[in-house]
Amino acid sequence: MPDITPALEIVDLSVGYAGETGMVPAVDGVSFSIAPGEFMGLAGESGCGKSTIAQSILRLLRAPGIITGGDIRIAGHDMLTSDEAKVRELRWRTASIVLQNSLTSLNPVKTIKWQLQEVLDRGGGSKSPAELLQMVDIDPRRLNAFPHELSGGQRQRVVIAMALALSPQLVILDEPTTALDVIVQQEIFVTVKALQQQMGFAVLLITHDLPLLFDVADRIAVMKDGKIVETATVEAFRRHQEHPYSRTLLSATPRIDFATPDVIRPKDVAHPVLETAHLVKAYGTNPLTGRSMLMAINDVSFRLAPREIVALVGASGSGKSTFGRMVTGLTRPSSGDIIVDGHTPVPVSRRRKSTPRAAQMVFQDVYGSLNPLHTIGHHLRRAVISAPHAQKVDVEARVASLLTEVGLTPPASYLDRRPHELSGGQRQRVGLARALAASPKLLVADEPVSMLDVSIRRDILNLIARLRDEQGVAVLYITHDMVSAGYIADRIAVMHRGQIVEEGPAKAILMHPQHEYTRRLIAAVPGGLGLPDGHTDNHLTEATT
Amino acid sequence: MLYIAKRLAFYLLAAFVAITVNFFLPRLTPGDPASTIVATYSTTLNEASLNALKAAYGLTNEPLWSQYVTYLGNILHGDFGRSLSNFPAPVTAIISAGFGWSILLGLTSVLLSFVLGSALGALAAWRRGGLFDKLAPPVLLFLGSFPYFFLALLLFYLFCFKLQWFPMGNAYSSVNPPPFTLNGIGDVLFHLIAPAFTIVLVSLGPWTLNMRNAMIGVLSEDYLTLAEAKGLKPRRVLFSHAVRTALLPNVTALGAAIGGVFSGQLLTEIVFTYPGLGYSLMRAVSSVDYPLMQALFLIITLSVLVANFVVDTVYVLLDPRVRTGQEA
Numbered sequence: 001m002p003d004i005t006p007a008l009e010i011v012d013l014s015v016g017y018a019g020e021t022g023m024v025p026a027v028d029g030v031s032f033s034i035a036p037g038e039f040m041g042l043a044g045e046s047g048c049g050k051s052t053i054a055q056s057i058l059r060l061l062r063a064p065g066i067i068t069g070g071d072i073r074i075a076g077h078d079m080l081t082s083d084e085a086k087v088r089e090l091r092w093r094t095a096s097i098v099l100q101n102s103l104t105s106l107n108p109v110k111t112i113k114w115q116l117q118e119v120l121d122r123g124g125g126s127k128s129p130a131e132l133l134q135m136v137d138i139d140p141r142r143l144n145a146f147p148h149e150l151s152g153g154q155r156q157r158v159v160i161a162m163a164l165a166l167s168p169q170l171v172i173l174d175e176p177t178t179a180l181d182v183i184v185q186q187e188i189f190v191t192v193k194a195l196q197q198q199m200g201f202a203v204l205l206i207t208h209d210l211p212l213l214f215d216v217a218d219r220i221a222v223m224k225d226g227k228i229v230e231t232a233t234v235e236a237f238r239r240h241q242e243h244p245y246s247r248t249l250l251s252a253t254p255r256i257d258f259a260t261p262d263v264i265r266p267k268d269v270a271h272p273v274l275e276t277a278h279l280v281k282a283y284g285t286n287p288l289t290g291r292s293m294l295m296a297i298n299d300v301s302f303r304l305a306p307r308e309i310v311a312l313v314g315a316s317g318s319g320k321s322t323f324g325r326m327v328t329g330l331t332r333p334s335s336g337d338i339i340v341d342g343h344t345p346v347p348v349s350r351r352r353k354s355t356p357r358a359a360q361m362v363f364q365d366v367y368g369s370l371n372p373l374h375t376i377g378h379h380l381r382r383a384v385i386s387a388p389h390a391q392k393v394d395v396e397a398r399v400a401s402l403l404t405e406v407g408l409t410p411p412a413s414y415l416d417r418r419p420h421e422l423s424g425g426q427r428q429r430v431g432l433a434r435a436l437a438a439s440p441k442l443l444v445a446d447e448p449v450s451m452l453d454v455s456i457r458r459d460i461l462n463l464i465a466r467l468r469d470e471q472g473v474a475v476l477y478i479t480h481d482m483v484s485a486g487y488i489a490d491r492i493a494v495m496h497r498g499q500i501v502e503e504g505p506a507k508a509i510l511m512h513p514q515h516e517y518t519r520r521l522i523a524a525v526p527g528g529l530g531l532p533d534g535h536t537d538n539h540l541t542e543a544t545t
Numbered sequence: 546m547l548y549i550a551k552r553l554a555f556y557l558l559a560a561f562v563a564i565t566v567n568f569f570l571p572r573l574t575p576g577d578p579a580s581t582i583v584a585t586y587s588t589t590l591n592e593a594s595l596n597a598l599k600a601a602y603g604l605t606n607e608p609l610w611s612q613y614v615t616y617l618g619n620i621l622h623g624d625f626g627r628s629l630s631n632f633p634a635p636v637t638a639i640i641s642a643g644f645g646w647s648i649l650l651g652l653t654s655v656l657l658s659f660v661l662g663s664a665l666g667a668l669a670a671w672r673r674g675g676l677f678d679k680l681a682p683p684v685l686l687f688l689g690s691f692p693y694f695f696l697a698l699l700l701f702y703l704f705c706f707k708l709q710w711f712p713m714g715n716a717y718s719s720v721n722p723p724p725f726t727l728n729g730i731g732d733v734l735f736h737l738i739a740p741a742f743t744i745v746l747v748s749l750g751p752w753t754l755n756m757r758n759a760m761i762g763v764l765s766e767d768y769l770t771l772a773e774a775k776g777l778k779p780r781r782v783l784f785s786h787a788v789r790t791a792l793l794p795n796v797t798a799l800g801a802a803i804g805g806v807f808s809g810q811l812l813t814e815i816v817f818t819y820p821g822l823g824y825s826l827m828r829a830v831s832s833v834d835y836p837l838m839q840a841l842f843l844i845i846t847l848s849v850l851v852a853n854f855v856v857d858t859v860y861v862l863l864d865p866r867v868r869t870g871q872e873a
Binding site for chain 2: 055058060088089090091092093096097099100101104105106107108109110111118119122146148159162
């Protein structure tokens with residue numbers, strides 16, 4: 001290598017957060033370096049300190065975060081001892097950053113041209129805003145667009161273009177595609193890899209997604225509790241993980257067991273728990289012409305048998321969540337029929353005490369779906385009391401048995417806790433217990449694990465499968481993740497632009513997808529599905545070359 | 546453009562409703578004002594004069610709806626009838642004399658408190674937890690909890706009466722309005738200071754607090770982190786990114802505030818004997834001048850509507866998100 005100065009060199013970095021009881025360490029003696037042009041992955045779960053490192057590199061850490069020791073050098077420039085003006089001058093020229101949330105990364109009231117130009121105005125950029133957009137495959141005619149007029153993937157591309165405007169030696173990608181769906185994620189990384197080959201910048205990709213790193217990175221560092229527990233090249237790491245935590249993290253990713261065949265259930269049962277006929281949900285319908293701005297659900301006829309788990313898979317905007325909301329009565333259909341356990345879902349506002357609640361919802365956002373002011377006991381008691389036929393049951397005993405069912409034992413120790421005292425996984429268990437309180441025939445689980453850490457996702461999925469086995473509840477599992485769908489579901493229905501384009505036994509769909517869109521969804525899965533019949537794993541490198 | 550057209554339609558409808566209410570409300574009260582006035586003169590005037598008086602006040606036996614149509618037509622021609630206390634001066638003449646002064650005082654104080662409050666709020670949020678951030682909000686809220694007239698009386702007593710720093714009322718020193726010269730403008734501004742200062746002081750609190758809270762929200766957004774990461778100068782991060790977006794909620798509040806300031810301003814004008822609409826209104830009330838009152842109410846309502854429409858239009862220019870009909 002001609003240039004021996006590393007793109008990034010971190011030596012013994014320690015960062016703490018000042019709290020009431022003194023300094024709480026977040027990063028503890030971390031050292032690593034990235035060679036010029038190298039693609040480094042930093043993997044770890046939420047709270048392990050990986051984003052704190054990202055912020056420290058550009059010295060963006062805000063109070064109460066304080067760098068307590070160590071050195072950070074970007075392409076030889078010391079970031080910690082330089083004064084504020086010098087650091088400001090180094091930012092973006094030596095290293096730039098792409099943040100997780102593409103929606104809030106751009107100023108909503110300025111055009112993207114203005115925001116790109118703002119960076120170029122610092123001088124040193126060789127490209128015009130139009131050329132920058134072209135570089136990330138966005139039509140330069142969109143220069144005067146505002147951020148809200150672009151899709152999530154396009155916005156993230158704009159930020160990447162911005163990050164490369166001053167040709168830095170290092171680009172930090174802090175979970176850049178977590179909020180995007182797999183197809184968009186794959187397309188973005190194809191672009192990043194191609195640009196990296198052209199321009200030769202180094203990348204630090206921070207993520208919780210190990211399979212993604214297998215696809216894109218050269219080297220992997222695994223972080224836990226503020227320390228790097230293992231650093232290895234991707235090839236070595238795939239073969240053998242030195243540290244037990246790395247093994248835990250890797251094995252936590254659900255793996256589809258292709259050896260056991262699909263359980264084929266009779267297709268036309270006499271009493272399906274859910275049946276929809278020609279279901280339509282249209283938004284922005286013009287009352288004069290009858291034309292709609294958006295067909296969220298377009299003529300969907302679908303059946304779900306008792307005790308069946310069906311995964312409804314699709315990219316964001318495919319209409320899968322709208323479908324789930326209509327099934328539970330949260331949204332009313334424009335036309336068509338829904339029958340849940342023999343009844344049409346009653347809108348929440350018109351529910352009476354005796355109305356059966358055959359379908360219950362489990363929400364994605366485990367932080368927003370439990371009122372932080374109330375105890376777990378209160379949440380569950382309310383759910384039990386408001387369930388139909390509640391007067392006949394002993395509320396406290398029912399709450400305790402619900403908590404036991406979802407694996408929160410002993411129940412008494414959870415009753416008086418509030419949501420913030422629970423981990424994300426425990427919160428989702430409470431969400432499941434709450435949904436079960438009304439003894440539903442159908443659980444509608446809308447991305448129940450996508451906000452959880454990798455290591456607990458499989459536990460929650462296993463719990464859902466167990467609830468089906470023990471309680472006989474059917475599950476509509478809404479997700480964008482093909483792997484977890486194949487892991488848990490009996491059947492997969494693929495949704496695209498408001499229509500179900502393909503439907504069938506789970507493993508059959510994964511192994512022999514018929515529809516073009518299903519193939520794209522499967523191809524975009526980072527790390528591949530682990531198919532038995534010698535499919536190639538590394539889809540991304542395939543797409544790049 | 547569609548958005549502005551929609552807002553315009555809404556405000557035209559609101560104006561129409563205001564005019565209608567303004568017409569029907571006095572007529573719904575038992576013994577409507579006009580006949581009361583005529584009744585007081587009925588013993589002293591002869592038949593012909595009484596009829597002439599009735600005609601002048603538009604007191605007819607026509608059905609209500611045809612009176613309403615006549616009223617609408619008159620308003621479109623700018624005819625609000627004649628004043629009672631300054632008979633036979635038309636109401637429009639009296640109003641137009643005070644209107645300019647009220648607009649001057651209103652615009653000055655609203656814009657001043659908006660700009661000042663937003664700047665103070667931005668400063669407090671930028672140096673969050675600093676001394677200024679700890680002191681400014683409670684002090685300003687304390688001042689803001691005073692009623693307008695109370696603070697006005699206090700300041701009037703202190704600065705105009707005791708210290709005599711400022712003139713004791715009126716909008717200019719001479720009998721006639723001053724000429725449009727440097728001296729004249731200076732004189733007008735000098736008379737403006739005390740009443741405008743009162744209004745600014747009372748209304749400053751919410752502006753500061755709202756701006757501070759909006760700024761704190763914006764400061765935690767990713768695009769601010771990114772702006773800082775881009776190596777922009779702190780001034781640029783503050784003004785082009787933080788203040789620019791944090792100002793939006795305050796611009797929305799501007800529309801609502803204009804209504805509130807207007808009513809508070811009326812009382813302030815009375816205390817400082819400032820010759821605006823508030824002063825006219827007080828005279829109208831004390832001399833039971835119904836036509837003048839009715840016209841004043843209408844003018845005030847319509848001004849608030851116009852101000853809100855202007856604010857809505859400005860907002861469209863400031864926030865691209867509402868242009869496509871999405872929520873802000």
